Amino acid sequence: MTATETPVAIVGLGKIAVDQHVPSIAASPAFRLGAVISRHASMKGVPCYSSLGDMLAKEPDIPAVALCVPPQVRFDLAHEALSKGRNVLLEKPPGASLSEVEALSDLAKSNGCVLFATWHSRFAKGVPRAKEWLANREIGKVMITWREDVRHWHPGQQWIWQPGGLGVFDPGINALSILTEILPAPVQMTAAELEFPENRDTPIAARLSMRGSGKLAVEADFDWRQTGPQTWNIEVETDRGLLRLTGGGAHLEIDSRDVTDAEALQSEYDGIYGRFADLLREGRSEVDVSPLRHVADALMLGKRLVAAPFND
The missing domain is CATH 3.30.360.10 (Dihydrodipicolinate Reductase; domain 2)
Structure with a gap:
């Protein structure tokens, strides 16, 4: 760990978090895993909490939260984190509805927080x-x-x-x-x-x-x-x-000429956390709902x- 690494908490420790988020946070020079919030899973060597509210109360020095839970429950958790002044990274899709995401975008702006709606592909x-x-x-x-x-x-x-x-x-x-x-x-x-x-x-x-x-x-x-x-x-x-x-x-x-070749998913989440680091440094949100609008x-x-x- 270095003084420049920002602690980030992961909410939801399912397949996508374990396979993609955790390794990309570990590989990032900008972040370290500061806490895990899960009702059913834990991670050795990392503070674990059963609720986001408990983590927010006990970890005031963790400024960023990555939500890796299903979209149906994401809004309330994102709202809770943003209301406490924490920056939020949303797995795709960013919400269960367009109006949810727009409400979160407005809340992030009013609270001076960064909201990043990610599209890993x-x-x-x-x-x-x-x-x-x-x-x-x-x-x-x-x-x-x-x-x-x-x-x-x-x-x-x-x-x-x-x-x-x-x-x-x-x-x-x-x-x-x-x-x-x-x-x-x-x-x-x-x-x-x-x-x-x-x-x-x-x-x-x-x-x-x-x-x-x-x-x-x-x-x-x-x-x-x-x-x-x-x-x-x-x-x-x-x-x-x-x-x-x-x-x-x-x-x-x-x-028919190969221009680039890489394994599927390779570096996608590294790219996400690189962009999140840039957004945090600039104090700027990135919330594009166009893919969700097409759905x-x-x-x-x-x-x-x-x-x-x-x-x-």
């Missing part, structure tokens, strides 16, 4: 280069194929099937976060088909149509029933060539289709 290795390459090109068709195995990534996690859990949009919003980052102009949702298992409250598959200015048209295919190799691809046709992002944004090809629009415009029951 934007920190994938190929994304910044893709954004740069597309900036001055006329974009035609965009095809997104985002198919994965929910049993592998969310084993036994019932919150994803409950209202506010997003269902297949939990991974699909990663694709939308990349899309909204790399396109030089916004797109609007025009139609959607959503497949809901007859025993679940959130969709297991979605097909989306979006349009932008000129010839820009986006089609997206999200599905949580794929087994074997996982598919996280975005293909963009332009007036000056074809761009392909694969591996969730880790691999970038331009006209909300899909749920508003979507035609509901009934799929076979899903059981873990």
